[in-house]
Amino acid sequence: MKYNLELIKNKRKIISFSTFLILLSLLGILYSTFNTSYKKPINLGMDFVGGNELRIERVCEEECSNLSPDSVLENLREISSNKNFINNIKLQFQNNNKLISIRTPYLSIEESNNLITNLDNIIGPLNYESKDSRLIGPKLGKRLLTNCVTSLLVSLFAISLYITIRFDKKYALFALLALFHDLLIVFGIFSWLGIILSVEVNSLFAVSLLTIAGYSVNDTVVIFDRIRENLKSKEESYNETIQLSVNESFRRTTFTSITTLIPLLSIILFGTYSLFWFSLALSLGIIVGSYSSILLAPSLLLKD
Amino acid sequence: MKRRQGWLFFIIFLLTLSVYLLINYPLQLGLDLQGGSQLTLQIIKEEGKVTRDELEAVNSVIDKRVNNLGVSESNLQTLGGDQLILELPGEQNPLVASRVLGKTALLEFRTQKEGTSTDLKTLQLQRLSIKELIEQYSFEEKNQNNDNLLKVIQDDLKEIEQELNYSSTSNDLYGKLIEIKKYVDKEITNLFVKTDLSGKDLINAGRRQEQTNSNWEVLLTFSNSGGEKFAEITKSIAGTNQLLAIILDGESISEASVGNQFASTGITGGSATISGNFSAENARELEVQLKGGSLPLPIEIVETNTVGALLGSKNILKSLYAAISGLIFVGIFMIFNYRILGFVSVLSLVLYGFFNLALYSLIPVTLTLPGISGLILSIGMAVDANILIFERIREELYDGNTLTRSIDSGFQRANSSIVDGHITTLLSCFVLFLLGTNFVKGFAATLGIGVLISLFTSLNCSKTILRFFTTYQSLRQKNLYLPNNNFLN
Numbered sequence: 041m042k043y044n045l046e047l048i049k050n051k052r053k054i055i056s057f058s059t060f061l062i063l064l065s066l067l068g069i070l071y072s073t074f075n076t077s078y079k080k081p082i083n084l085g086m087d088f089v090g091g092n093e094l095r096i097e098r099v100c101e102e103e104c105s106n107l108s109p110d111s112v113l114e115n116l117r118e119i120s121s122n123k124n125f126i127n128n129i130k131l132q133f134q135n136n137n138k139l140i141s142i143r144t145p146y147l148s149i150e151e152s153n154n155l156i157t158n159l160d161n162i163i164g165p166l167n168y169e170s171k172d173s174r175l176i177g178p179k180l181g182k183r184l185l186t187n188c189v190t191s192l193l194v195s196l197f198a199i200s201l202y203i204t205i206r207f208d209k210k211y212a213l214f215a216l217l218a219l220f221h222d223l224l225i226v227f228g229i230f231s232w233l234g235i236i237l238s239v240e241v242n243s244l245f246a247v248s249l250l251t252i253a254g255y256s257v258n259d260t261v262v263i264f265d266r267i268r269e270n271l272k273s274k275e276e277s278y279n280e281t282i283q284l285s286v287n288e289s290f291r292r293t294t295f296t297s298i299t300t301l302i303p304l305l306s307i308i309l310f311g312t313y314s315l316f317w318f319s320l321a322l323s324l325g326i327i328v329g330s331y332s333s334i335l336l337a338p339s340l341l342l343k344d
Numbered sequence: 345m346k347r348r349q350g351w352l353f354f355i356i357f358l359l360t361l362s363v364y365l366l367i368n369y370p371l372q373l374g375l376d377l378q379g380g381s382q383l384t385l386q387i388i389k390e391e392g393k394v395t396r397d398e399l400e401a402v403n404s405v406i407d408k409r410v411n412n413l414g415v416s417e418s419n420l421q422t423l424g425g426d427q428l429i430l431e432l433p434g435e436q437n438p439l440v441a442s443r444v445l446g447k448t449a450l451l452e453f454r455t456q457k458e459g460t461s462t463d464l465k466t467l468q469l470q471r472l473s474i475k476e477l478i479e480q481y482s483f484e485e486k487n488q489n490n491d492n493l494l495k496v497i498q499d500d501l502k503e504i505e506q507e508l509n510y511s512s513t514s515n516d517l518y519g520k521l522i523e524i525k526k527y528v529d530k531e532i533t534n535l536f537v538k539t540d541l542s543g544k545d546l547i548n549a550g551r552r553q554e555q556t557n558s559n560w561e562v563l564l565t566f567s568n569s570g571g572e573k574f575a576e577i578t579k580s581i582a583g584t585n586q587l588l589a590i591i592l593d594g595e596s597i598s599e600a601s602v603g604n605q606f607a608s609t610g611i612t613g614g615s616a617t618i619s620g621n622f623s624a625e626n627a628r629e630l631e632v633q634l635k636g637g638s639l640p641l642p643i644e645i646v647e648t649n650t651v652g653a654l655l656g657s658k659n660i661l662k663s664l665y666a667a668i669s670g671l672i673f674v675g676i677f678m679i680f681n682y683r684i685l686g687f688v689s690v691l692s693l694v695l696y697g698f699f700n701l702a703l704y705s706l707i708p709v710t711l712t713l714p715g716i717s718g719l720i721l722s723i724g725m726a727v728d729a730n731i732l733i734f735e736r737i738r739e740e741l742y743d744g745n746t747l748t749r750s751i752d753s754g755f756q757r758a759n760s761s762i763v764d765g766h767i768t769t770l771l772s773c774f775v776l777f778l779l780g781t782n783f784v785k786g787f788a789a790t791l792g793i794g795v796l797i798s799l800f801t802s803l804n805c806s807k808t809i810l811r812f813f814t815t816y817q818s819l820r821q822k823n824l825y826l827p828n829n830n831f832l833n
Contacts, residue, residue: 096652149442149648169379169654177646180384187779195775199768206764244714247776247784251721251791254772258765262732265761292735299677299731300724303670307720310665312658314376315717322721 043290047283047339054339058221058332065228072231082227083234086143087242088185090178092152094142097135097170098163104137107163115162116155140166146177188246195250199257207264210341215260218337222256222328223249229324244318252325255300259333263289267338279342286338297330351808359695362702369705374712374786377660379653380433383442386646387426394426394641401640403428408636409444428643429782438648440629448593448642449633451543454536455577456586456599464535464587464599470504471528477501478521497521529595536589536596539577542638545570549634551627554619560627561619564634571614578602579610590618592630663716670720671697674727682734684824688810689730689802696726696794696801703793715786722794725769729802732765733758738826747820755807762803766795 047054069081078084086093098104109131116129130143140159147155152175160166176184199219204212226249233239266285274281304326307319375382387394387402403422410418410430419431430445432438456464477497494517501520505511510527512520548565566574581588583604590598598620602611622630651659671693678686700719704711737754741747773792777785813819 149439149645152648153437153439167652167654169652170658171650171652172655173648173650175648177386177644179644180386180646184781187781191775191779194779195772198771198775202767202771243781243784244787247714247780247787250772250776251769254769255725257768261765261768262761265764292731295681295731295735296724296728299674299727300721302673302677303666303720303724306666306670306673307717310662310669311717312662312713314713318714318717 043287045283045287045290045335047286047335048279048342051339051342054335058336061225061228062221065224065231068228068231068235072235076235078234082231083238083240084185085240085242086174086176086181088181088188090146090176090181092142092144092147092176093172093174094144094152094156095139095170095172096156096159097139097167098137099165099167100138106137107133109133112159112162116158147175149175184243188243192246192249196253199253203257203261206261211264211268214337214340215257215264217340218260218332219253219257221332221336222252222325225328226252226321226325230321239317241317244315245321248318248321248325251322252329255326256329256333259293259296259329260337263293263333263338267341282338282341286334290334293330293334297326300326348808348811351804352812355695355805355808359698362698365702365705366698369708371701371705372708372710373656373660374710374715375431375433375649375656376651376713377656377663377711378433379651379656380431381438381441381648381650382432383430383438383445383645384423384647385428385430385445385643387428388642388644389426396425398640399425402643405636405639406430406445406643409632410441412632412635413441413444415441423782427646434653438650442645442648444629444632446643446645447633448639449543449636450593450638451546451634452591453539453541453574453577454533454589454591454596455539455581456536456589458584458586460535461585464532466507467528467532467535468599470507471525471532473500474504474521474525474528477504478525481518481521532596532599533589533591533594536587536591539573541566541570541573541577543634544637545573546634546637549631551622551631553624559619560622560624561617562622562627562630562634564616564618566614566616568614571612574614574616575610575612577610578606579608582606582610590616659713663713663720667716667720667723670723674723678727678730682825684813684819685730685734685737685810688806688813689727689734691809692730692801692806693723693726695805696723696797699797699801700790700794703797704790709789709793710786711790712783712786714783715790718787718790719794722791722798725766725791725795726798726802728765729758729762729798730806732762733802733806741822741826747814747822747825751807751810751814755803759803763799766799769795 072083073079073081076083113129113131128145132141133139134141140163142155142159144155152173156166156171156173196219200212200216203215206212207215230239230241230245234241263286266289267282270281270285270288271278274284276284301323304319304323307315308323311319385406387399389398399422403420406428407420410420415432417433419433421429423429430441432441477500480493481497498517501517501524504524508524508527508531510524512523512527514520514523545566546564547567547570550563550565551560552563553559554561578588582602583606585601587599587601589596598618618630675686675690675693678689680686682689700722703709709715733754736758737750740750740753745753770792773788773795776788777792780788
């Protein structure tokens with residue numbers, strides 16, 4: 041029934057591992073800022089830069105025929121009035137050529153309708169009932185970005201304030217350190233995903249960061265509470281009490297993480313595509329958060 | 345024990361109430377689940393912030409226009425002080441709505457400056473030819489079988505530019521055509537002087553088909569004072585060669601002369617018609633705009649989301665799969681690890697689900713995709729509290745305490761850290777709800793409500809159910825609470 045994590049012995053390893061992860065994240069962020077086409081710490085999606093995203097299914101009798109995106113674009117170019125946007129268009133076929141997914145710079149509703157009509161002429165018939173179209177103007181995008189960054193800062197500030205009031209300075213400092221560690225690593229992973237797989241982040245990514253912040257602090261609070269409680273009552277040395285407290289709350293922390301991960305996994309497996317990256321970010325955050333609550337934050341408390 | 349029995353009845357009462365609510369007040373589904381379009385309208389103001397009054401004024405104009413358009417079940421709400429959100433459920437094309445709503449619809453009546461007749465005639469001719477060029481261009485575009493025609497259009501355009509002594513700066517031909525047309529429109533408007541009659545003096549607008557041909561005309565009905573002004577203005581130019589122009593958003597849509605017979609009284613009767621070669625569709629759009637009045641500030645459509653109905657129902661189905669499979673797997677995990685206790689937490693999770701949904705229909709919360717993900721995520725968080733309590737109960741049992749005692753102290757000791765632990769999540773939800781966009785608000789609302797309800801279900805409901813179970817002797821064996829095959833052991 042007892043767990044025996046050798047926290048004291050492994051302190052150095054844990055801290056080095058975390059440092060390594062943080063450096064890797066920073067590297068991703070730097071690389072993304074200077075060495076990519078978008079020159080941003082992370083690949084901002086159309087929520088933040090504006091644009092037009094269209095997904096629509098073709099109506100096929102049996103299997104949908106194989107089409108090359110290039111030839112479709114070529115045809116589109118010929119019949120479209122606005123030659124400009126055609127050059128910046130991204131077109132993909134998914135789901136056995138059934139689903140067409142298109143990204144363009146910002147279009148008006150009229151232009152977007154024309155685009156769909158043109159597509160229908162080239163590769164139709166299309167199933168309009170399956171249409172999913174989003175148009176976001178660049179102005180709104182900028183506003184959303186400021187909005188998200190403000191939300192993040194305000195809520196991090198509120199959480200920090202709460203922690204500082206609730207704990208002594210030392211505990212508060214380490215709990216916050218663990219929190220920023222978690223957020224930085226999730227951010228870094230998505231920087232790398234942007235570089236390697238051109239994964240974009242949208243406003244839901246900011247939401248996931250905020251949720252991770254709330255959740256990760258929650259876990260750390262529970263373990264720190266246990267440590268404080270035990271420091272008052274147990275006779276073992278300071279370091280050993282910390283290790284004991286971590287082992288006592290290990291089952292609880294992993295179990296709660298697992299029960300939170302299970303619903304997220306079911307969204308990843310069965311849910312809609314628009315929630316895929318959101319759930320993935322949350323899952324990663326919960327995994328990293330549990331690691332930092334169980335291993336990193338208490339290790340920082342240990343005395344040499 | 346008696347107190348708990350009261351709780352049991354209370355919980356059963358709440359459950360019945362929830363089921364009743366859910367049957368009688370069905371959940372409101374967002375557009376990403378039922379299909380439809382959502383437009384975000386941004387109010388444009390060059391300097392300073394949009395005041396509450398201005399927002400109200402824009403809101404009421406847009407509201408009137410939407411109603412006059414005859415869009416069914418539409419929903420208009422303000423967002424963040426300078427934005428409006430319009431929802432059009434079902435398969436309604438947002439194109440017409442966007443055309444009608446986006447225009448300021450500032451209607452002016454102007455009289456021609458004296459001695460500008462020749463200038464106006466030239467400009468009117470130029471306007472006609474540029475309109476023709478635009479039509480030709482659109483036709484060419486659809487059929488694209490005549491490269492020569494493009495050349496002709498280009499040459500004609502050059503000629504007009506030379507006449508106007510103005511050269512366009514746009515890159516493509518279409519842009520140039522539109523630019524020149526705007527320039528001509530502006531020049532025409534400049535030949536007229538403002539009067540004090542405007543769209544504000546209208547009390548109604550209508551449309552009808554012209555008798556002589558298939559074109560449509562738009563009818564204006566003035567208020568009493570508007571009618572007097574109109575009579576005054578027409579009187580002043582009756583019989584002269586000055587024309588009366590009706591100008592919409594800076595573009596003259598009609599220039600007409602007033603006959604000599606009106607020289608003594610002006611045109612009385614308080615109404616006028618605009619016949620400017622309207623198609624049925626254009627006439628209807630203008631009618632809707634004029635009925636709603638002009639916007640005090642211009643607006644721009646900054647976001648449009650459209651989801652097909654089929655995709656919406658697919659989204660519901662997928663979310664349902666995700667929610668149910670999440671619930672089942674969490675249940676299996678809990679029963680596997682905590683046996684009877686796990687079963688208790690599954691029961692309180694089911695209660696949790698019902699209470700949540702009932703509250704959504706009561707408040708009401710519109711269920712969207714992010715909202716559903718918040719709900720699903722909160723399932724996991726709702727079990728958190730149960731795990732904390734059950735771990736405490738196990739510890740007490742291992743220490744050799746009796747079942748009743750272990751349960752009591754388990755709930756007691758876990759209480760404070762549960763409430764504490766949820767505060768940070770609630771903080772995040774609160775900030776998200778205050779600052780987030782519409783899209784994000786759904787998630788914050790369901791997650792926040794979920795965390796609050798979970799405090800009740802996992803503390804109170806599970807305790808009551810557990811107490812109820814332990815009144816049966818057969819359910820009081822310790823090995824039902826302490827399984828030997830522990831996961832992670």
